Amino acid sequence: MKIGIVSDSHGDVRVFEDMLSAFGAADAEMWLHAGDFAPDADVLEEMTGKPVVRVLGNCDFHMEGVYDETVVEIAGHRIFLTHGHLFNVRFDTAMLAEAARESGADIAVYGHTHIALEERGDITVLNPGSIARPRDERRGSFMLVELSEDEKPAVTLIRI
Numbered sequence: 001m002k003i004g005i006v007s008d009s010h011g012d013v014r015v016f017e018d019m020l021s022a023f024g025a026a027d028a029e030m031w032l033h034a035g036d037f038a039p040d041a042d043v044l045e046e047m048t049g050k051p052v053v054r055v056l057g058n059c060d061f062h063m064e065g066v067y068d069e070t071v072v073e074i075a076g077h078r079i080f081l082t083h084g085h086l087f088n089v090r091f092d093t094a095m096l097a098e099a100a101r102e103s104g105a106d107i108a109v110y111g112h113t114h115i116a117l118e119e120r121g122d123i124t125v126l127n128p129g130s131i132a133r134p135r136d137e138r139r140g141s142f143m144l145v146e147l148s149e150d151e152k153p154a155v156t157l158i159r160i
Helices: 015-021 040-048 094-102
Strands: 002-006 030-033 052-054 069-074 077-082 107-109 116-119 124-128 141-146 154-159
Touching: 002 124, 015 040, 030 040, 040 052, 077 094, 094 107, 094 124, 116 154, 124 141, 124 154
Parallel strands: 002 030, 030 052, 077 107, 107 124
Antiparallel strands: 002 141, 069 077, 116 124, 141 154
16 A cells, blocks of 8 residues: 655645655555644645545644544554654654554654654654755655555655
């Protein structure tokens, strides 16, 4: 199953058009939005017609039924989804990986730093960077991830 991962859109939903026109993006069967701004996930869902799982970021306000973290089960994988600000991700991902491990997840997805990252270990840690306000390059980024049961995720970082 192919999923898309995006974070830190910060209300600039115009970037979704460029993101969705990128090669392979239309093949995503669902999307994960790692916060800042969680309401942007509604726009993404409307644009794609695909489900979007979201979490709150440090710039989000309370939304009924949306939390700081959630666990999603997809294609034999458990994904711990959070924005990251509550797990000290600006310094390292150890606390985040431990939270994922404790939840029984094999993948941790976060945002917050606006810097794309992929770390492999017993927990695969993914940050798609920021689609709207990147700090690691001039172009925004997102990830497409192919998930198959009993296989490590195949991750592609895409710059728009």
